[in-house]
Amino acid sequence: xxxxxxxxxxxxxxxxxxxxxxxxxxxxxxxxxxxxxxxxxxxxxxxxxxxxxxxxxxxxxxxxxxxxxxxxxxxxxxxxxxxxxxxxxxxxxxxxxxxxxxxxxxxxxxxxxxxxxxxxxxxxxxxxxxxxxxxxxxxxxxxxxxxxxxxxxxxxxxxxxxxxxxxxxxxxxxxxxxxxxxxxxxxxxxxxxxxxxxxxxxxxxxxxxxxxxxxxxxxxxxxxxxxxxxxxxxxxxxxxxxxxxxxxxxxxxxxxxxxxxxxxxxxxxxxxxxxxxxxxxxxxxxxxxxxxxxxxxxxxxxxxxxxxxxxxxxxxxxxxxxxxxxxxxxxxxxxxxxxxxxxxxxxxxx
Numbered sequence: 513x514x515x516x517x518x519x520x521x522x523x524x525x526x527x528x529x530x531x532x533x534x535x536x537x538x539x540x541x542x543x544x545x546x547x548x549x550x551x552x553x554x555x556x557x558x559x560x561x562x563x564x565x566x567x568x569x570x571x572x573x574x575x576x577x578x579x580x581x582x583x584x585x586x587x588x589x590x591x592x593x594x595x596x597x598x599x600x601x602x603x604x605x606x607x608x609x610x611x612x613x614x615x616x617x618x619x620x621x622x623x624x625x626x627x628x629x630x631x632x633x634x635x636x637x638x639x640x641x642x643x644x645x646x647x648x649x650x651x652x653x654x655x656x657x658x659x660x661x662x663x664x665x666x667x668x669x670x671x672x673x674x675x676x677x678x679x680x681x682x683x684x685x686x687x688x689x690x691x692x693x694x695x696x697x698x699x700x701x702x703x704x705x706x707x708x709x710x711x712x713x714x715x716x717x718x719x720x721x722x723x724x725x726x727x728x729x730x731x732x733x734x735x736x737x738x739x740x741x742x743x744x745x746x747x748x749x750x751x752x753x754x755x756x757x758x759x760x761x762x763x764x765x766x767x768x769x770x771x772x773x774x775x776x777x778x779x780x781x782x783x784x785x786x787x788x789x790x791x792x793x794x795x796x797x798x799x800x801x802x803x804x805x806x807x808x809x810x811x812x813x814x815x816x817x818x819x820x821x822x823x824x825x826x827x828x829x830x831x832x833x834x835x836x837x838x839x840x841x842x843x844x845x846x847x848x849x850x851x852x853x854x855x856x857x858x859x860x861x862x
Contacts, residue, residue, distance in 0.1 A: 521733035526742055533732055539623045540728035544664070545717035546618045552710040553614040554607055558703050561606055566699070568603035572596055622721070660723060664716050671712035675705045771803040772813050773820030777859035780824060781831035786810035788817070789834075789844075791856055799852050801838045823859040830855065 525533075533539070558565070575596050676683075679701045686694045734742075772778065775788035776799075785806050791799035805813045817824050830851050837845050844852050 520735045521730075523734045523736055523739045525729075525732035525734055526739065528742060529732055529734060534626065537626065538728075538731075539626060540721075540725040541619075541622045542717055542721035542724045544713070544720045545622065546615065548710060548713040548717040549618050550611060550614050552707070552714055553610050555703055555706045555710050557607060557610045559707065562699065562703065565603045565606065568599045571599040572603065575599070660720070664720065667716055668709070668713060672705075672709045675708035675712075678708075679705050768803045768805070768813070769816050772816040773822065775802055775817070775820075775822050776856055778813060778817040778822055778824045779827050779831045779834070779855060780810065780814060781826070781828035783814075784810060785828075785831050785835060786813040787831055787834050788813065788822070789852060789856065797843075798849065799844045799856065801834060801840055801842055801844070804835070804840055823862045825855060825859060827855065 575592055682697060682701045686698050689697060771790075772788045775790045778786055778788050780786045786804070786809075787801055788803035789799050790796075790802045803813065814824055816822075830848070833848060833851075834844070837848070
């Protein structure tokens with residue numbers, strides 16, 4: 513049933529689907545990549561800072577087992593304890609700092625900054641034995657993941673054996689060395705084997721991250737019906753917002769309609785610009801621009817003028833001149849008195 517449902521998921525995930533999945537904490541992430549890079553970083557740190565770290569712990573042992581016996585007074589013991597703590601911190605903090613920084617950077621590189629408190633809450637559904645058994649034994653992804661893990665174990669085992677075999681002569685020669693050289697050579701051999709194994713694990717982890725990314729994209733895929741439903745919800749949201757904005761638009765449109773129908777003339781410019789002019793000698797000293805519209809609104813203004821039996825005159829130069837120099841409810845400037853007066857006289861004769 514689950515496989516049949518997944519076969520129906522043929523559509524790429526929408527941005528909204530991706531956003532919702534991320535908000536739920538569902539992202540592509542490989543824990544193997546974090547672990548492998550952390551191991552590699554720690555081994556490189558040991559390779560670079562190993563002598564210094566070893567010297568710090570040698571000082572701790574020397575202070576704890578040698579000089580501590582010579583301390584007699586409380587201040588001497590306190591000073592000795594402070595030195596032991598200092599050298600122990602110097603032997604541990606570099607490794608802890610590298611581990612913390614690498615852990616943060618690797619996870620940020622995979623998922624970006626992501627905090628989902630809901631993922632911390634317990635999920636009782638995960639305690640259902642029937643659902644758990646179904647998820648383990650009947651899910652195709654589980655078997656694919658099992659084969660992937662077995663393959664990783666096999667490759668890691670082979671890489672580890674090859675690394676140990678290359679260092680085998682050094683390891684076998686350790687019993688013939690003195691204590692100090694044997695410890696140094698043994699540590700070097702262990703770190704060398706670990707580095708080779710870590711590099712192999714990082715390569716496997718990169719492949720695992722690609723696998724996780726591919727599986728993530730498959731899980732996000734949608735059916736055609738889901739895409740249609742989401743599109744319908746999105747369009748519904750747009751229509752709701754448009755209806756919410758509509759009440760604020762209606763009063764302005766009503767005012768414009770009344771202004772156009774009560775105007776003396778509407779001057780247009782090639783159907784892309786319309787301006788309604790009005791002159792009332794009883795209340796106005798000069799003519800005024802009472803309404804203005806461009807594009808579809810200009811076409812609507814012409815229709816309103818026809819409904820109100822207001823003359824419509826085509827005059828592109830005058831229309832563009834008024835558009836540049838006069839605001840709505842503004843008076844006509846002096847340099848256009850003559851042109852507007854002739855237009856009004858012409859409109860009254862029509």
